[in-house]
Amino acid sequence: MRFTKAIALLATASSTLAAPLQARHDATKAFTLDISFSNSPLNGPIQASNGSFYIGKPPSTSCPSDIPDCPPGNTTTFTSTSGLLHLNTEVPGGQQVYISPEGLLTYTLPHSAAIPLGSQVTGFDISPANQMAKFFDFWLCSVDAEYKVWRIWAEYRDEEGAVKQNGYTGENACTMVSLLAGDVEGDDHGAWQYDS
Numbered sequence: 001m002r003f004t005k006a007i008a009l010l011a012t013a014s015s016t017l018a019a020p021l022q023a024r025h026d027a028t029k030a031f032t033l034d035i036s037f038s039n040s041p042l043n044g045p046i047q048a049s050n051g052s053f054y055i056g057k058p059p060s061t062s063c064p065s066d067i068p069d070c071p072p073g074n075t076t077t078f079t080s081t082s083g084l085l086h087l088n089t090e091v092p093g094g095q096q097v098y099i100s101p102e103g104l105l106t107y108t109l110p111h112s113a114a115i116p117l118g119s120q121v122t123g124f125d126i127s128p129a130n131q132m133a134k135f136f137d138f139w140l141c142s143v144d145a146e147y148k149v150w151r152i153w154a155e156y157r158d159e160e161g162a163v164k165q166n167g168y169t170g171e172n173a174c175t176m177v178s179l180l181a182g183d184v185e186g187d188d189h190g191a192w193q194y195d196s
């Protein structure tokens with residue numbers, strides 16, 4: 001494993017990682033967001049749990065008992081229109097994905113549209129040609145001492161223009177990743193709702 005621990009590398013990091021060309025994103029379809037990074041054994045779709053997105057953790061989902069035919073709720077899938085990103089849910093009002101003022105990729109909770117002031121809600125365009133979630137430089141940062149659970153952060157510039165990536169604590173590891181859309185077969189929603 002070769003993980004970037006040096007915060008100094010942040011400033012020179014670029015998002016121009018090669019995108020696989022074997023598949024194309026169908027804009028009408030729901031999709032997973034799969035991490036892609038050649039130097040890391042980390043892989044698979046990011047999963048919504050407790051307000052953020054993880055590798056190494058199952059999604060936290062639920063469905064009211066009076067709903068027939070609940071979606072399985074064991075995957076995290078998304079839809080995107082006009083640069084906005086949503087979780088592919090059935091819950092009334094939906095659930096929107098955004099980047100918090102601290103740079104955490106996060107989502108609105110069921111029955112609440114609350115998004116903190118200073119969050120980034122647009123720019124989540126998925127390129128149909130290369131399936132990449134553009135415009136953001138994403139990092140995976142470990143949250144446990146065993147490096148089993150990793151959380152997605154976005155790198156951003158603060159008001160002074162300094163590059164920030166707040167997933168790095170000085171104690172953990174972070175690695176830059178691309179997020180690639182993987183089209184979901186069928187019309188099923190990922191879950192009724194994703195919980196906190």
Ligand SMILES: *[C@@H]1O[C@H](CO)[C@@H](O)[C@H](O)[C@H]1NC(C)=O
Nearest residue numbers: 049050051052057104143196
């Ligand atoms: C869930 O998120 C909250 C707020 O960020 C945090 O305080 C709490 O520790 C998290 N719980 C788990 C189980 O990760």
Ligand SMILES: *[C@@H]1O[C@H](CO)[C@@H](O)[C@H](O)[C@H]1NC(C)=O
Nearest residue numbers: 045058071072073074075076
């Ligand atoms: C999710 O659950 C469904 C129904 O039990 C199952 O068919 C499917 O393989 C599961 N998917 C994953 C990714 O675990």
